[in-house]
Amino acid sequence: MMIRANGPFDYGLAYDFMAQQDDCLYRAQAGTIRKAAVLDGLRVLFEVSEGSEANSVEVAILMNEGVPESTVRNYVIEWFDLEYDLDAFYRFARQDGRLGPVVETLYGYRMTCTVDMMEGLLWSVLGQQINMRFAFTLKRRLVEHFGHHIAFEGERYWLMPEPAEILALDTESMRSMQISYRKAEYIHRCADGIEAGTLSKAFLERMDDYESALAHLTSIKGIGPWSANSVLMRTLKFRNAVPIGDAGLKNAIRMTDNLEEKPDRAYIQAVTDEWGGHGAYATLYMWRVLG
């Protein structure tokens, strides 16, 4: 099936970004991206590749336990953020001194979202303060520990474990994966919240006010402003969410503004205030000015 984006979309840019990540929950190879997922309790393996028409992707289902095609379609729309009005962002960005140059070189670049809430929260905790390479290693160890995968053509396509399974995983097992005690505790809290419903995606989606959702997320021990906004941006699609304090964003602003030192919190706040409702995509593009 083919899916067209709302406005410009460059599959190659999405592919290149995803291929350079070391994410165990999809496989990027030879221009195609394969992913296994459990959707409404049923397993499915599908493949995304460049669409035959402009600004589109092609989706092929490789293995399916009965997930409706429309469900897979909606998943891919969310994953590649194909509904976002990218032209509206560009109209704003072209008039911005920082964003103007970078949006020209990345025309059609969209966010790769994290559809699953447990995965989004897990990443927002694992990604705290450590280098990305190591964070991906930790994620891989945790995911592979549970062993859930779909085998296809001699390869394993790993599935995200359920919150209940993560909740049941003891701290010592996580420590043996080199996840710190604190992060193990935070991950348990997140899994518990999803199980209880107060951190479920459906619950937070109903909380359509940004300030309320932010306050709710940061009330969880271990979820600070950076982690909360990471989830608001990539899983809940709040377009004004910006991970304040993000190291990459600091470095990017330092570069665009030609600063001697990294900008402080007030400086960053002033910049992100200018972005307003375009903050999430402004951040996405700013990350790319570092190369």
Next chain:
DNA sequence: TGCCAGGGTCTTT
């Protein structure tokens, strides 16, 4: 080798 990493909490000024 030392500094930095897509931070957060808790304690102390």
Next chain:
DNA sequence: AAAGACCATGGC
């Protein structure tokens, strides 16, 4: 309110 200690370990 702001600054410092501590966590914890890989990557470059």
